[in-house]
Amino acid sequence: MLFGSVLNPINSSMLAVALIPIGAAFGVPPSRTAWLVTGLYLATAVGQPVMGRLVDLFGPRPLYLIAASLVGIAGLLGALAPNLGVLIASRVLLGFGTSAAYPAAMSLIRSEADRTGMDTPAVILGSLSIANQVIAVIGPTLGGLLIGLGGWHLIFTINVPLSIICVILGSLWLPRTARVRGTGRSDRLDYPGAALFAATLVSLMLFLMRPQLSTWYLLVLALALGVAFVITQLRVAEPFIDLRVLGGNRPLILTYARQVLAYVGAYSFLYGFTQWLEESRGLNASSAGLLLLPLSLAAVLVTALTGRSALIRGKLLAGCLFLVMAAAAQLLVGPSTPIWLLAVVGVIAGVPQGLNNLANQTALYQQADPARIGSSAGLLRTCVYVGALISAAANAHFFQHGATTAGLHAMAIFLLVVSGLLVLVVVGSIEHGWTA
Incomplete structure (x- = not known):
């Protein structure tokens, strides 16, 4: 379970140092290579709830094995890609292939907890989060x-x-053994809902990656598709995303909102700061990767120290405040900033990466309907990928003419806004008593 669940974060984070070399190889700017990020997360944003639903219906084993095989095929296609288009296609396939392991793991954990009578297996959830955090940050x-x-x-x-x-x-x-059914739900997957959700995301991202007046119709199309998606989800018996359940579960909605905002911040820093290190600070990919090692160690250490605790509030507060500090620190760096100081900025950014996902994962485990834990876990991961998609659009916008210092500072202001919103959501969650 741990090994399979790290396939997505390792492919997400390794790409951060490869965007500049890939752009140089194909002669394209960061605004074009950003589609390598977008392609992966468009696929996973749709794939996670689909795979989560299929895990709920047919059990984790078959979905895990099929999806893991797709990962190998996608890797081979990417390694042999003759152009950027094929490389993007390999990332899309990779996104679908890495979508099954996490909901499969959460389903197995839930099943074992039911069998053994365990309440909240904080150690197991902590191990799952640590594995993902370790791989993501290294x-x-x-x-x-x-x-x-x-x-x-x-x-x-x-x-x-x-x-x-x-x-x-x-x-x-x-x-x-497949997951036990008998919940009164049908075994049907909502294909129209999945198609509308995918079309909404694709049209929205086509606009956000290069927003301009001439493409206004994409925004209108995304809005129309989104409305159609909501209407169909409220009418079908077994929706792709059960909005009726979300409407009656405010704590879970806020958990999803926190996850989106936290990962807008995390991925904006990861991709933006790394590209700036290579293009404007003059580091090669290997040196930039080594400079981010303190970030990795900080995230791993924080996750290891707090992973055994099922308490959520302290992690959420510390996570959002450190994200504010990371955004503010990014405003102060420039081409002449000493390497050691850049490493300190990385450490500050690593702390919230070690706290936010663990806190939200534990909150979801406590708040979600046990009968649909696979789907709920898949949707939590979808929130991660929505955050990554927003960050990819931000990178494409602020780095239109390269990963410049001015673009990095504009990105930092954007991160301050995002982290400020996260503070408000966290405070609201705590005031209403919706976190432990």
């Missing part, structure tokens, strides 16, 4: 080392052995 360093060894192609090639390992481990150890 990804840039690992990616930089791979690029230094054999070029950017290696960050795609590595998915082939990872996929094989997941298939072998899953075949040997995952239980063959």
Whole structure:
């Protein structure tokens, strides 16, 4: 479960140091390579709830094995990609392939908790979060080392052995018994709802990646598709995203909102700061990856120290405040900023990465309907990817003419707004007693 769930974060974070080399290889600016981020997260934003629903219906084992196989195929396609378009296609396939492991893991944890009578397995949830955090934060360093060894192609090639390992481990150890049904729900997947959700996201991202008056129709289209999506979800018996359940569960809605805002901040810093280090600060991919190692260590240490506790409030408060500090610190850096000070900025940014996901994951476990824990967990991951999509659009906007210092400072102001909104949501959650 742990190994499969890290496939997405490792592919997300390794790409951070590869965007500039890939852009140089294909002769395109950061506004174009941002589609490598967008393609992955468009696929995962749709794939997570789909896979979560299928896990609820058919059990974790078959979905895990099929999806892990897709990861290997996507890695091979990316390594051999002759142009940026094929490379983006490989990222889309990779997004679908990495969408099953996390809801499968949450489903298995829920099943075991029901079987053993455990209340909240904080240690297991902490281990799952630590595994994801460790891989996510060491990804840039690992990616930089791979690029230094054999070029950017290696960050795609590595998915082939990872996929094989997941298939072998899953075949040997995952239980063959499907998840128990009998909840009164049908076994039907809401394909129209999934299609409308995907079309809404794609049209919105096409506009956000290059917002201008000439593409206003994309925004109108996204709005119309979104309204149609909401209407259909309220009418069908088994919706793609159960908005009626969300409407009656305010604590869970706020958990999803916190997750979106936290990951807008996390990914905006990860991709924006890393590209700036390479293009404006003059570091190569390997050096930039090593410079982000203190960020990685800070996130891992914080997660390890707090992972055993099921308490949420303190983690949320510290996480949002450190995100504000990271955004403010980014405003102060420039081409002549000493390396050690840039590493300190990374440490500040690493702390909220170690706290926010763990707190929201624990909150979801307590707030979600146990019968649909796979779907709820998939939707939590969808919130991560919505945050990543917003950050990709921000990177494309602020780095239209390259990863400049002016663009980085504009990104920092954007992060201050995002982190300020996160503070408001966290305070609201605590005031209403919706966190433990």
